[in-house]
Amino acid sequence: MSGKERIDIFPSRMAQTIMKARLKGAQTGRNLLKKKSDALSMRFRQILRKIIETKTKMGEVMREAAFSLAEAKFAAGDFSTTVIQNVNKAQVKVRAKKDNVAGVTLPVFEHYQEGGDSYELTGLARGGEQLSRLKRNYARAVELLVELASLQTSFVTLDEAIKITNRRVNAIEHVIIPRIDRTLTYIITELDEREREEFYRLKKIQEKKKQLREKTDKEIAERLAKLGPIAEPTNMLTEEMDEDLLFE
């Protein structure tokens, strides 16, 4: 990232106000994004913990389910072909819903049963108890699987979202705000310089004016002195005696 750039703008008071506003906007934006990133991270950690928990439980449940399959085969013989032949529609289905976390939509899967149990009568004459236990175990395994699937998709989506948000926060913090800062300082320095220039110019002009005035004053004084005393016309105001007055 180049560190010396600033936005090209004509430095003026207006530009300064605009830049100040932009700086404020950038800072607010960065804070909001940071908050979003924190919320997402928190949810991320929660999901991670749940995933670990579910995976260990999954291991147990699958093991138990596989074993109950062995038990059922012992008691009921080979029912696999019967089961396969009787398949028509799915009984357990999965629905996708959306969950919103700090603006990020996460997909959530939930399973639901549809239709009755079409294998109710399998194993009627042999091994029915083991078969129903088997069905329960595998149903639990499927539930866990669906839950695990939702957790993992949310995990991946959240990961993406957190990366993007963090990238944006960093961009604002390390690129945008310094750039605006630099622009602002540039404007301020320019304005200050301009003021100083103005000031200097004014001072110079005043000096010049004074010099001019002094010069003109001196010239007048000289000319006056050259002319000698000037007969001044009678000044009525300074007269002591007035002939026209009859009575005093």
Next chain:
Amino acid sequence: MAELSFNVDHGYLEGLVRGMKAGILTQTDYHNLAQCDTLEDMKLHLQSTDYGKLLSSSEEDLTVSLVDNKLRENLVTEFSCLRTNALPPLSTFLDYITYSYMIDNVVLLITGALKQRDVAELLPRCHPLGAFDQMAAVGIARTPTELYSAILVDTPLAQFFQDAVSESNLDEMEAEILRNKLYKAYLESFHSFCKNIGGATKDIMCPVLEFEADRRAFIITVNSFGTDLSGADRSALYPSCGKLYPEGLRLLAKAEDHEQVKAVADCYPDYKMIFDDPEPGSDFKTLEDRFFEQEVKLNTLAFLQQFHFGVFYSYIKLKEQECRNIVWIAECVTQRQKSKIHNYIPIFQGKN
């Protein structure tokens, strides 16, 4: 006088069966298998039993389903060897044994044909002991009624269909209900056949078949709690050749929960024991396990008498149970669930 003439026709086969029975795994064998940690170890142990080189000849990966298939192949070979050398009435008896597998196959093919699935896919999944000639032709039929009138009528299962269903309701019947109705007809037919043969065969086979009938009645009742199957529907599935007929079956049809079933069982001393709560401290056994144990016990009794057909039936059933036991131990070993590995049903204690 059966003892005098029995050996003329069937002596060789009975000797063969008794020889094969001596190869059934004993308690020590099961103990060794349960100690194994991998399937490879189990393969080694099995090599020292009658199974010999069964598993070592294949190049595929050693999995539990491979073990299962090989054991079943073995049983099928032994059975076909017996069947090809059999004379009537032993041949009919052996055919009766295959009918139960045939029923399973037929139900499977019917469901497949209903869903318009390719029959060629289903044929390898059928049980080999239940193969019948018209199996491949089943795929041509579009509805069950067509199936029945065109194909099934020629199979030996036709008689069971007649008792169980009329043509009109074959379409709506559920696969399981159909299977159980066929099985009921089959059991009753088998029972009367054994009774007709008489002699030691009747003495051995009839209790075994009666137990099977009652066991099915109990299990159907217990499994139908909570489903749509009503009492009246249930009673159509109970085989009537058991000890429970007619009183017990009537009570079972009316039973609505486990307590009432237990009350029915309490009237019959054999079944009271099965339904009793276990003493605290002993292993929890499911109802199925206890029925299995009782079945195994009855089957082993068959070998105590000579000159009857019961030995063949018992041998097949015990061999099947052994297959299930070995597969169970193999599953426990591969899934590392050693806690329940001793839940197999032991057949013979020690060496005999």
